[in-house]
Amino acid sequence: xxxxxxxxxxxxxxxxxxxxxxxxxxxxxxxxxxxxxxxxxxxxxxxxxxxxxxxxxxxxxxxxxxxxxxxxxxxxxxxxxxxxxxxxxxxxxxxxxxxxxxxxxxxxxxxxxxxxxxxxxxxxxxxxxxxxxxxxxxxxxxxxxxxxxxx
Numbered sequence: 001x002x003x004x005x006x007x008x009x010x011x012x013x014x015x016x017x018x019x020x021x022x023x024x025x026x027x028x029x030x031x032x033x034x035x036x037x038x039x040x041x042x043x044x045x046x047x048x049x050x051x052x053x054x055x056x057x058x059x060x061x062x063x064x065x066x067x068x069x070x071x072x073x074x075x076x077x078x079x080x081x082x083x084x085x086x087x088x089x090x091x092x093x094x095x096x097x098x099x100x101x102x103x104x105x106x107x108x109x110x111x112x113x114x115x116x117x118x119x120x121x122x123x124x125x126x127x128x129x130x131x132x133x134x135x136x137x138x139x140x141x142x143x144x145x146x147x148x149x150x151x
Contacts, residue, residue: 021075022072022075024071024075025068025069025071025072025075028064028065028067028068028071029065029068029072031064031068032061032064032065032068033061035057035060035061035064036061038057039054039057039058039060039061042054042057055100055101055102055103056101058097058100058101059097059098059100059101060097062093062094062096062097062100063093063094063097065093066089066090066091066093066094066097067090069086069089069090069093070086070087070090073086078133079131079133081130081131081133082131082133084131085122085125085130085131088118088121088122089118089119089122091118092114092115092118092119092122093115095111095112095114095115095118096111096112096115098111099111099112099115
């Protein structure tokens with residue numbers, strides 16, 4: 001929680017989930033972030049890694065964030081349609097990870113195209129407000145009615 005002026009701001013994840021229920025998703029998310037760091041180290045110093053390391057280093061954070069997101073959603077217990085949408089997004093990340101891991105596999109292009117289709121569909125569903133149980137907010141953005149001084 002942070003203080004902004006005299007008002008207390010509560011971050012939604014921290015007010016809805018107790019520490020025990022958010023521990024696993026946070027741990028998995030931290031693993032995903034660390035693996036992104038390792039991937040970026042590969043970009044700067046590729047000779048420090050085995051020859052075929054980039055495929056695994058690129059796939060691992062994508063797969064890990066998919067698992068972390070499903071763990072977060074499971075702990076958060078969204079409405080059923082919202083959980084279906086979360087699974088769709090996680091599957092998109094897993095197809096993208098498969099494309100990174102096996103770029104020479106015959107179905108790699110199809111894996112990539114499925115990931116693209118699912119990401120585009122997810123953003124479109126956010127734009128149209130589906131499922132209706134979702135709050136009318138997207139990508140951590142929300143509309144706040146401006147406060148006008150009383151006359």
